[in-house]
Amino acid sequence: MGAKERKCSVEGCGKVSVHSLSYVEARVLENQGLKLTPYLGRVYLCEKHYKLYKKIRKKEKRLEKWRFRG
Ligand SMILES: [Zn+2]
Numbered sequence: 001m002g003a004k005e006r007k008c009s010v011e012g013c014g015k016v017s018v019h020s021l022s023y024v025e026a027r028v029l030e031n032q033g034l035k036l037t038p039y040l041g042r043v044y045l046c047e048k049h050y051k052l053y054k055k056i057r058k059k060e061k062r063l064e065k066w067r068f069r070g
Contacts, residue, residue, distance in 0.1 A: 023041050
């Protein structure tokens with residue numbers, strides 16, 4: 001009892017989180033149709049969703065580059 005472990009903030013997931021980020025950063029996931037439940041402005045992600053987040057971030061960065069170039 002009283003473990004520090006937090007659950008993944010993605011609605012309907014409920015797995016133990018491995019990583020936390022600010023809600024502002026994690027919002028890219030919401031653009032993908034995932035619903036987040038932030039806790040005190042932070043979002044906790046399980047391994048699977050954190051990987052997904054990193055993947056999306058990479059994509060977004062590429063898009064930003066494109067935008068700047070345009
Ligand atoms: Zn998750």
